[in-house]
């Protein structure tokens with residue numbers, strides 16, 4: 001196996017994943033480590049951290065995609081940043097295998113490992129799902145979703161056949177958690193604006209459908225708020241189906257458990273997440289849901305006790321919720337926890353590195369939730385305080401605008417919002433991003449112009 005040129009400074013703290021938890025932990029470690037005390041190595045397939053709470057607004061064109069991601073290299077001066085994927089971990093040997101996008105895989109040794117690889121979409125074996133649906137966890141998905149939906153609006157404007165037009169403009173979201181509700185509501189708001197630009201389309205040509213298996217949406221807010229969200233979506237013309245499951249979407253023909261069937265050109269799967277499967281290819285302990293088993297001090301633990309030198313938190317770990325809340329006694333996978341676990345993680349890893357044993361325990365009582373549901377519409381719950389409409393929307397923007405890491409990104413995001421408020425939402429889809437050479441190839445293959453015969 002090939003070796004890369006990398007830092008020889010030891011000990012090495014290997015952070016798997018430069019997302020919310022990984023980036024924040026690395027920044028805190030770099031700040032607190034003495035000169036030459038250790039190498040901090042961050043490995044992520046992306047050269048940036050994705051601020052996932054902004055994905056719905058990226059899909060709706062309210063935030064520029066590059067402003068919703070935080071570049072790792074620029075924000076981790078002094079760290080070793082490797083753009084690649086950890087494919088397996090052998091903690092017994094303190095070694096991980098890394099696969100860069102191009103080139104050979106290589107092994108990297110470490111002294112401490114921090115598992116911060118987050119989660120991936122939790123899919124089900126539904127016919128057609130893998131082939132036809134898209135998730136909403138990556139910036140590329142949000143961009144593709146926006147371009148796809150806006151392109152379909154343009155396409156539909158030229159279609160005479162009612163059924164075909166309806167198919168192009170039917171958008172289904174499966175999963176009524178935060179990601180699904182915010183994604184659907186933001187996209188619906190944008191599509192309504194886009195439709196208004198066309199004389200050949202009417203708002204009734206569009207159909208948004210939400211499919212949720214439970215009897216309510218958004219478990220993150222109270223019952224009354226969740227009921228209001230459903231009423232608001234229905235008022236906006238969204239078909240909300242509760243206690244309903246997607247059964248089939250082969251060739252984008254949607255079949256629901258309530259017996260309804262229809263064609264939909266856009267199917268978005270937001271029905272939950274599961275811990276990153278990289279943990280399965282490791283010798284570290286995981287629970288029945290594939291999550292790393294950790295203690296409240298964020299040290300990995302197996303049936304024999306603490307696994308020395310291994311740490312984890314965020315979406316890929318089952319972190320005990322000492323407040324007595326959480327689901328099954330564990331912290332729910334959200335950014336609110338990840339960002340607060342990072343300082344505990346950094347402090348404890350540093351302490352371990354310096355020979356300490358008196359570790360901090362993670363304790364955080366959920367403050368509440370804020371969600372944007374399109375321009376000037378939102379819902380929030382902070383303790384007993386419940387807000388709806390413009391106030392909740394302002395709270396959502398205020399909170400997340402301040403929460404995105406780095407001052408640079410905060411400024412860019414607020415600038416986006418101010419510019420959009422003055423100039424209006426940008427409804428331009430970019431075409432063929434997945435086939436950028438299309439025009440060039442067509443030009444190269446085009447017939448040469450016929451030669452004109454010279455007049456004698």
Ligand SMILES: Cc1cc2nc3c(=O)[nH]c(=O)nc-3n(C[C@H](O)[C@H](O)[C@H](O)COP(=O)(O)OP(=O)(O)OC[C@H]3O[C@@H](n4cnc5c(N)ncnc54)[C@H](O)[C@@H]3O)c2cc1C
Nearest residue numbers: 017019020021052053086117118179314315334335336338
């Ligand atoms: C649409 C959406 C909206 C959301 N809104 C909210 C909200 O309003 N409030 C809230 O609290 N939470 C929200 N969340 C949840 C929140 O974003 C996550 O809980 C949070 O990002 C978890 O942080 P993390 O560091 O554990 O994982 P992530 O931030 O997902 O980071 C994991 C990192 O690991 C990297 N990685 C993956 N595989 C590998 C590998 N094999 N090797 C190396 N690196 C790897 C990934 O590229 C990624 O950068 C939302 C999520 C989504 C999808």
